[in-house]
Amino acid sequence: MTGVECFIPSMSGEDLSITVESFSRSTSFTGVTILSGVSLRSTSTLKSIAEAVSEKYMLLYTKDAPLEMGMFSLDRMISIAEDTGADMLYADHYRTLRDKDGNVGRFRHPLIDCQKGALRDDFDFGSVLMFRTSSFRRAVRAMEVDYEWGALYDLRLRMKNIVHVNEYLYTEVETDGRKSGEKQFDYVDPKNREVQIEMEKICTDHLRRIGAYLHPVFKDPDPVEGGEYPVTASVIIPVYNRERTVRDAVESALSQKCPFPFNVIVVDNHSTDGTTRILEELASVDERLIHVVPVKTDLGIGGCWNLAVHHEQCGEYAVQLDSDDVYSGTDTLSRIVDAFRTQKCAMVIGTYQMTDFNLNPIPPGIIDHREWTEENGRNNALRVNGLGAPRAFWTPFLRTVNLPNTSYGEDYALGLRISREYRIGRIYETLYCCRRWEGNSDAALDIDRLNANNLYKDRIRTWELEARIRLNKKHGVR
Numbered sequence: 001m002t003g004v005e006c007f008i009p010s011m012s013g014e015d016l017s018i019t020v021e022s023f024s025r026s027t028s029f030t031g032v033t034i035l036s037g038v039s040l041r042s043t044s045t046l047k048s049i050a051e052a053v054s055e056k057y058m059l060l061y062t063k064d065a066p067l068e069m070g071m072f073s074l075d076r077m078i079s080i081a082e083d084t085g086a087d088m089l090y091a092d093h094y095r096t097l098r099d100k101d102g103n104v105g106r107f108r109h110p111l112i113d114c115q116k117g118a119l120r121d122d123f124d125f126g127s128v129l130m131f132r133t134s135s136f137r138r139a140v141r142a143m144e145v146d147y148e149w150g151a152l153y154d155l156r157l158r159m160k161n162i163v164h165v166n167e168y169l170y171t172e173v174e175t176d177g178r179k180s181g182e183k184q185f186d187y188v189d190p191k192n193r194e195v196q197i198e199m200e201k202i203c204t205d206h207l208r209r210i211g212a213y214l215h216p217v218f219k220d221p222d223p224v225e226g227g228e229y230p231v232t233a234s235v236i237i238p239v240y241n242r243e244r245t246v247r248d249a250v251e252s253a254l255s256q257k258c259p260f261p262f263n264v265i266v267v268d269n270h271s272t273d274g275t276t277r278i279l280e281e282l283a284s285v286d287e288r289l290i291h292v293v294p295v296k297t298d299l300g301i302g303g304c305w306n307l308a309v310h311h312e313q314c315g316e317y318a319v320q321l322d323s324d325d326v327y328s329g330t331d332t333l334s335r336i337v338d339a340f341r342t343q344k345c346a347m348v349i350g351t352y353q354m355t356d357f358n359l360n361p362i363p364p365g366i367i368d369h370r371e372w373t374e375e376n377g378r379n380n381a382l383r384v385n386g387l388g389a390p391r392a393f394w395t396p397f398l399r400t401v402n403l404p405n406t407s408y409g410e411d412y413a414l415g416l417r418i419s420r421e422y423r424i425g426r427i428y429e430t431l432y433c434c435r436r437w438e439g440n441s442d443a444a445l446d447i448d449r450l451n452a453n454n455l456y457k458d459r460i461r462t463w464e465l466e467a468r469i470r471l472n473k474k475h476g477v478r
Helices: 013-023 043-052 073-084 133-141 151-157 190-210 246-254 275-285 301-309 332-343 395-401 410-419 447-474
Strands: 004-009 029-035 057-061 067-069 088-098 104-109 128-132 162-173 233-239 262-268 289-292 317-320 347-355 361-367 391-394 424-435
Touching (some): 073 128, 073 162, 128 162, 275 289, 301 395, 301 410, 317 395, 332 391, 332 424, 391 410
Parallel strands (some): 004 057, 088 162, 233 262, 262 289
Antiparallel strands (some): 057 128, 088 104, 088 128
């Protein structure tokens, strides 16, 4: 009989009994090793496990909380591994979560497929990871750097055939009850900086192994490309039903003090509240505001951007402002244009301050993405889930590639595409106030929406990864 050996962290006696008993419900379970005083995030721990395991398959449990495996679930995973030749398997599962009143709920937690571009180090595999032991050993033997935090990330990037079992095979305890809008900023938290340095190195080494690494060689934007423009810069604001915030956003844009002409193009995507009336009122007293209502009714945020960028009144630089946010000062636009010209880039990304609706600072505070470097930023961009804000683009290139007609990830896709050829400039002083309120589209996502968003961004990365591999092969670069 093919067996599986399980490796779990140390836990209390009762929790340990629950976990081990649940393993025994599968006939393939042969034993458990308790990892006391060591971390699965370290390379040294993985090397010790590789030496100790004796079965054909092995399981790593990554949480120090009780686990309940479903009946015959280990057998099921082994059966699928045998059928598919999988090197690594992970499964959908249930989560238990205690609410503020102490009540415990049990929820389905479906996962997504791990595709080639799923390079995020926070990809959700769940807490139960099964490996073919020979594949695990081969990967660990190839590890030349001892990491303190990134070993599991390094390990899974070395797995060739990762299989997602979309069946609910176990129940884990959820130990992080924060909303999605709070978790998304973990990777830019300064206290996690050393961890992120490790993760960046691991990802970069992986890109080198697969031929997707881009050396820091860039094109310079041609200042005469695209001909004449009616203004130097246009602030682009797509909007749908933001009567509470759109006036603040537009007035923030119109208040900019610049030594060059600019305008504000608002694409009103068929709002049904008071947004349209407010925009008509503002446009009637300031000709710099161009109020556009699309003819088409199938436009996402990216489609609204495309409409604005191809508008005859769009300037040489197209600068982002969300309809519920404001610039932090009247010099934001001029500083962005200056960055384009001094840094010779096709995209500029600034720094923003998280605030509440009334513009009072809130955690995590200032988001500046100082992890970005000119040497490796565009490679590390394939690992992180966002590039920052506010974003601004060189219009001639934007008109040749356009944005995906989506309302999520469209700016990230464009940033990856631009960075394939051009520099992305950075401004590390605060330019923008990002207001968090109940109307934010990403404040608290349910698991289905979160999975859909992550799946799409992983697909964007997959397409970009393949494009970079093809580009390197074309030029004979490794």
